[in-house]
Amino acid sequence: xxxxxxxxxxxxxxxxxxxxxxxxxxxxxxxxxxxxxxxxxxxxxxxxxxxxxxxxxxxxxxxxxxxxxxxxxxxxxxxxxxxxxxxxxxxxxxxxxxxxxxxxxxxxxxxxxxxxxxxxxxxxxxxxxxxxxxxxxxxxxxxxxxxxxxxxxxxxxxxxxxxxxxxxxxxxxxxxxxxxxxxxxxxxxxxxxxxxxxxxxxxxxxxxxxxxxxxxxxxxxxxxxxxxxxxxxxxxxxxxxxxxxxxxxxxxxxxxxxxxxxxxxxxxxxxxxxxxxxxxxxxxxxxxxxxxxxxxxxxxxxxxxxxxxxxxxxxxxxxxxxxxxxxxxxxxxxxxxxxxxxxxxxxxxxxxxxxxxxxxxxxxxxxxxxxxxxxxxxxx
Amino acid sequence: xxxxxxxxxxxxxxxxxxxxxxxxxxxxxxxxxxxxxxxxxxxxxxxxxxxxxxxxxxxxxxxxxxxxxxxxxxxxxxxxxxxxxxxxxxxxxxxxxxxxxxxxxxxxxxxxxxxxxxxxxxxxxxxxxxxxxxxxxxxxxxxxxxxxxxxxxxxxxxxxxxxxxxxxxxxxxxxxxxxxxxxxxxxxxxxxxxxxxxxxxxxxxxxxxxxxxxxxxxxxxxxxxxxxxxxx
Numbered sequence: 001x002x003x004x005x006x007x008x009x010x011x012x013x014x015x016x017x018x019x020x021x022x023x024x025x026x027x028x029x030x031x032x033x034x035x036x037x038x039x040x041x042x043x044x045x046x047x048x049x050x051x052x053x054x055x056x057x058x059x060x061x062x063x064x065x066x067x068x069x070x071x072x073x074x075x076x077x078x079x080x081x082x083x084x085x086x087x088x089x090x091x092x093x094x095x096x097x098x099x100x101x102x103x104x105x106x107x108x109x110x111x112x113x114x115x116x117x118x119x120x121x122x123x124x125x126x127x128x129x130x131x132x133x134x135x136x137x138x139x140x141x142x143x144x145x146x147x148x149x150x151x152x153x154x155x156x157x158x159x160x161x162x163x164x165x166x167x168x169x170x171x172x173x174x175x176x177x178x179x180x181x182x183x184x185x186x187x188x189x190x191x192x193x194x195x196x197x198x199x200x201x202x203x204x205x206x207x208x209x210x211x212x213x214x215x216x217x218x219x220x221x222x223x224x225x226x227x228x229x230x231x232x233x234x235x236x237x238x239x240x241x242x243x244x245x246x247x248x249x250x251x252x253x254x255x256x257x258x259x260x261x262x263x264x265x266x267x268x269x270x271x272x273x274x275x276x277x278x279x280x281x282x283x284x285x286x287x288x289x290x291x292x293x294x295x296x297x298x299x300x301x302x303x304x305x306x307x308x309x310x311x312x313x314x315x316x317x318x319x320x321x322x323x324x325x326x327x328x329x330x331x332x333x334x335x336x337x338x339x340x341x342x343x344x345x346x347x348x349x350x351x352x353x354x355x356x357x358x359x360x361x362x363x364x365x366x367x368x369x370x371x372x373x374x375x376x377x378x379x380x
Numbered sequence: 381x382x383x384x385x386x387x388x389x390x391x392x393x394x395x396x397x398x399x400x401x402x403x404x405x406x407x408x409x410x411x412x413x414x415x416x417x418x419x420x421x422x423x424x425x426x427x428x429x430x431x432x433x434x435x436x437x438x439x440x441x442x443x444x445x446x447x448x449x450x451x452x453x454x455x456x457x458x459x460x461x462x463x464x465x466x467x468x469x470x471x472x473x474x475x476x477x478x479x480x481x482x483x484x485x486x487x488x489x490x491x492x493x494x495x496x497x498x499x500x501x502x503x504x505x506x507x508x509x510x511x512x513x514x515x516x517x518x519x520x521x522x523x524x525x526x527x528x529x530x531x532x533x534x535x536x537x538x539x540x541x542x543x544x545x546x547x548x549x550x551x552x553x554x555x556x557x558x559x560x561x562x563x564x565x566x567x568x569x570x571x572x573x574x575x576x577x578x579x580x581x582x583x584x585x586x587x588x589x590x591x592x593x594x595x596x597x598x599x600x601x602x603x604x605x606x607x608x609x610x611x612x
Contacts, residue, residue, distance in 0.1 A: 011492045012476075012483035021478040284474040287435060288488055289463025291456050373435055376470065377426075 013285075015301035019309075026306055029270060033310025033355055036263045037348050038317045040256055044344035045322060045337070047252040050105045051245050052336035053189065056151070057103065057110045058237035060188025064129050066207040066218055067113075067232040069098070075202035077228035080221070087220045089213035094121045094206040095199035101164070101174040103155050103189055105335065107248065112152050114174060114191030115206065122194055128208055129188055136160045136182030139194050145181035147192040153183055154334030256347050260354050267355035272362035275299065282367055283375035292367050299363040307352035307359075314348060315340075381411035381540070381570055382432055387441035389427050389593075401427040402438070403593040409586065411539070414566035416581030417574045419590035425574040428590065429542045432572070433466055434458035445540075463488060467533030469543040473525040475517040475532075482513040485531045496535075503531040506561060522549035530558060534565060541571040547580055555580055 010017045019026045061067075068084070070076050084090060095118070100111040117125060119141050126133065131149070139145030144165075148158075158164055160180055167177040174191075184190070199205075209217035214234065221231045275282075285295055322339050330337040340348070389402040402424050409415055419425045430436040432443055434450045443450045450458060462468075467488070475484045485500040486492075504510040507527040517525055526549050533541055543562060547555035555577075562571050563583035573581055581587060589596040 009492060011490045012479055012486045013490045014492075017483070018478070280474070281476050284470075284476070285487070286459070287462070287470075287474075288468060289459045289461070289466070291459045293456075373430065376435075376474070 013298055015298065015305045018302050019305055025274065026309075029267070029306050030310045030313055032266060032270075033263070033307060033352055034313035034317055036259055036355075037311060037314025037351050038321060040259045040347040040351060041314070041318045041340065041344040042321060042325070043252065043255050043259075044341050044347060045325065045339075046106055047248060048338055048341040048343065049330060049335040050107055050248055051241075052338075053103065053105045053110060053151070054241060054245055056187060056336065057112055057189045058232075058240055059234070060186075061113075061129055061190055062232055062234050062237040064208075064214070066209075066214070066221065066234075067098075067204070068207055068221070069204045069230040069232070070202065071226055071228045071230055073227050076204060078202070080224055080229045081201050081205075083220055084207060084217075087217055089209050089217040089220075090207065091210045091213075092121075092124065092208045093201065094118075094125060094208070095201050096204055096206055097195075097199060098204065099174055101152065101156075101172065101191060103152050103334075110189070111173070112189045112191060114146065114193060116193040116195050116199075117206075118199060119194045119196065122192065124208075125192065125206065126184065129186060129190065131184040131186030131188070131190070133182050134185045136180070139181040139192070141194045141196040144176055144178045145193070146178045147182045147184055148180055149184045149186065149189050149191070151334035151336070152189050152191065153180060154332060157332075252343070256343075259347075260351060263351055264354045264358040268358040268362055271303070271359035272366065275363045275366040279366060279370050280375060282370050283372035286370070286372035287376050296360075296364055296367055299367070300360055303356050303359045303363070307356045310355070311348065311352045314351075318348075381409060381446060383408040383442075383444040384428075384432070385442045385444070387431060387438045387443060389424075389431055389436060390439040400424075400593040402431065405431075405441070405593075405595060407588060407595065409570065412566060412568060412570055413585035414563055414571045414573060414581065414583050416578070416584035416587040417572060417590060418576060418578055418581070418587060419596070420576060423590045424593040425576075425590050426544050427593070428588075429544055429572060429574055433462060433468070433540075433542050435462075464536065465539045467536065467538035467541040469526075469529050469533045469541065469546045471545040471548050473517070473522075473529040473549075475525055475528055477517050480514050480516060481509065481520070481528050484517065484528055485535055487532060488536045500531065500535060503534055504528075507531055508557070523551065523554045526550055527554075527558065530561065537569075539569055541565065541569060543571065543573045545574055545576075547575065547577065559583065 068076055068080070084093070097116040099114045099116070101114055103110045103112045115125070122138060133147070134150065139147055153159070156164055158180055160183055163177050163179050164172060165174045165177045166172045207217065218233045218235070221229070221233065224231055282295055286292065319339065326337050329335070384405050384407055387402055387405040388400065391399040391401055405428065417425050417428055427436065431438050432450070434453065437451050445461070450461070476487065479487070482497065482500050482504065485503065486496055489496055501510060501513065504513055507530060509524055509527050512520060512524060517528070520528065526546060530546065533543070541562065546562070547558055550558060559580045562573060565571060566583070573584070575581060578587070
């Protein structure tokens, strides 16, 4: 007897044995789960990129500083500035002029601030924002040279030494023709320029708190009238993030729920068809002495194995697809990228969990309704 | 080992015309030997097996197995006895199509060890189908499938084997070989063989005849007398 072949490593009723003997049927289910996980996680990847670029454009800087813009009366009122200067939590005020440029993400665009500041403050601002100059040099004062973060640079499809501005592209928000002198790397989307001209505090400034005192300093500018000044704080950034991204997150959740619903429905149907076609097997096992519970446990193990395989395959597929997306789209376009976001991970796990539950229900239903003696007698 | 007391199995209970599958069945038997159950189609032969093995609960009466009433046991307990102490041979084999022959044989024990595999191989060898161990049921003839079912019934050394028309799909030679194996096994266990072919139960220590759900003692005695005469 060819014992080498007949002696296998698995029990005849093991889930693995079923899997090996029903590769086509099992693989189609595994593939469906894997593709759903992939689809859901790619959606999450895209939503994460949009949400993260929104965060970087606001919280990326407002976690480190507070921006004070002129109020509706055209200036920052002196008593507001005096109040701020009187705070023991203040480290420095950096007067500035602001203009904006565009950053296009997958569903629209963001306004990225470009601050024009005096040269003596440049290193301080770069340092306090946690940014680093990675290529190029600091801009020359009043020369229309600009420092741009690398994501915004890539998003514009520009390189070091390139020019951008409304003079070149009428759709560009940034006025003039500006040369990219250096590239910054860090957690925020921002542009910086230098001027030797005097900058006045009534035209707006960046407000830096002493270490760990930003929240306390921001208390000073709470409830300031918009006539006197317009303030962008950490809280403002958070509120903006919630409002702006709320719709996006809702859309993301709806898509996730739709994917889960479709997959659960499909899994339930496929499982029902599969277990209904195996009712003779269940009847035989029951007749031989296997209890319904034992058969159900066996079905659960089969379903678990298929779903784990689907999850692993889905994540592997995701790694391949995500790597492709990163190289071909995200990196060239300057989109923030993460292989598996928390939302994506949640979806990756919830999909097989739902398909498991919705596959088990028909298995249990079929088993509980199978009259094994009825089948045995008809079969006989 | 088995004692059936006033066993009735009634279908369509509560309806105007009830059908008696078994009517007032009484008999008992020892713990070994081959017992043939004969009768025409629809006479209730298979129903007796189902009732004795706990696959069906009698409408009234009691089935006692080793001093315990099978019909009063919980489902799980009955299932446990079926799995560990009984072996079943159904008329058409009832094999799992996606499992190999040897795996089908191992279904009742659900083991992967070398010991179980060797035992299955020995049984297949005895039944002349060892070379088919790796084949799937759809690659087998009706007779070969039935031999696999017999090997499956014997794999857990059952105390009782219930064989429902085990030779129905076999040619005469194969049928004799199968019955020889069952007769041999009945030296140490109780084997019930339901059949309508009296020629295959020559080794039976007792033949029970069923007619319209009732024991036909006249035929049973006649067969018994004939067999005693033959032995003389």
